[in-house]
Amino acid sequence: MEGGKSPSRVTAVAGEGSELGNAATRRTRIEDQQEEGDRAVVTAAGQGSGAGTGMKRKRDAVDGDGRGSESSGEQSQHSLTTMMPVEPPTLMPLQELVNTCRAMLNNSGNQPTNQAVSFIRGAMDKIGMLDVGLMDEMGFFLHRNVGPQNPPVLTYKAIYKSPNNFMIMVLYMPRGAVMPLHDHPGMTVFTKLLFGSAHIQAYDWVQPHVCAAGPGSALLAEKVSDRHLTARSSRTWVLFADSSGNMNRFVAGQDGPCVFLKVFTPLYSLVEHQHPSFYQYSPYALDLNVVPVEVPEEKKGRMVWVRKIDEPKNFIKIVRLPYRGPPIV
Template sequence: MVDAGGLVEQGKDIMTVKHVNNRVRYANKTIKKNNRSSCKKIRREVVFPRVPDVLQELYVSCREIFKGPGTVPPASDVNKLCSILDKMKPEDVGLSKNLHFFKATGAVKGTPRVTYTTIYQCDQFSLCIFFLPETAVIPLHNHPEMTVFSKLLLGTMHIKSYDWVDPVDMNDAMPSSQLRMAKLKANSTYTAPCDTSVLYPTTGGNIHQFTAITPCAVLDVIGPPYSKEDGRDCSYYKEFPYVDGETTRVRDGYGWLEEIEAPEVAEMDRIEYLGPQIIENTTC
């Protein structure tokens, strides 16, 4: 494993992220001291960095705000979470922009894989970080019955998102029973630091795709989290341009989406989170 360089230092303990073959993982190190005046060996335990106030505040607020499946946080709570996430920096979750992962490493054959780590998860919400190497893609997918807050911590990312169009609002017949009409909600590039984006169960771009322009790290707050057992499984989609049947003209702002099997680029590598640890006063 090659040392990644840029470290995030917390007191005498150092938390680093290391990058191997376009993958990311955390590692713990301690600083060694030479004591020539004593022959006794000094034994030290690795201690996790102190939890930043903003990360602990995020956890406590999520525990209060997310009420479980079938609920959507009110606007006041959405604004509260956004204000917390907008303050968050990479260092709050043990990351540094000086890491080799976030620097250009040359061309990679094929589409590089995405790596993710879970900071915390319970039945009501989850806190996850996704690491996208340059040109990596999280393909078009949905978030059934979920409210999702995305905070780009590092890098530049293109986000494209859709919402379903209500059948009663559709003037044209579907070209195929396998297709469903959707309205484009976002199709823009974002560079950290930037404002937190929010999507809701039926609005705000519930179906979205991430494409890394540069290596990226994005923090997602998802409530409630994915659960196959509870019917909140992830679906993937292929998009087709919306064509006016009478004029054969592409209509901007709309598209046809077809549900597909999970594409190969949807596969991710999971790593253990060893950044600052949340203090759980009570279970949620």
């Protein structure tokens, strides 16, 4: 036939089309079966090695080309990162104290503000024995301080020192040891009891000064604090440069050694030759050798005469130890 194909040729072509169609259908069924098999393998793998791996393999099977799954995984990871904000690392309590002192205490030599006092006390209240790296050493001190010492050995560690600004340290006192009455001229002192128990006494000078007669005369002082503390219940207390008991006396408890955490600010100036002084006190008594002064009856029980003495080197021995606690940056 002109312009067309013969009927037999048409039939042949139709037959070939039918066979091609059937072949395509069979190939599609085979691919479907393979895909179902792959999915079964993926499911088994997911059950054996975790849902995350199974999901990734399933995405690989569905995507087919292997590239789409990697891109999809990256997008999913990016989505998770975007949806889940990353929290900043938590500062160690000791590092937080150092940072707070750096921020709140300047180099002017002035006394800390009320706000600075509040922030520093709050940072110190968070600190325990573990935070200053002392637990490993307490066994040694507990063993060493079993019996009485003559003279008692007090040890301290300087944790951090900022030139002309502040210093953080820990002080160890053996059982029953006494830190005699002493002061910190021009300093504000933060103190927290970290371990054990102690008895604390603190005094302020009576203003204006009241002097006893005679050479080397004593000054009248008032007891402003007299309390027994335990590490479990103790919070940070502050002795200011000219009030709140800048003169103080510590006595370690009889149940074992005690450990104090301290912050001093500002540091002593070498130019002004400032340094702590030690004192001896005696009960208040009014006699003819005393400059006349009217003391309310209710205050007489808190009054003492305080006289400066030389450093009691034969009474206590103070030793410095290296600090090996958490590093400070």
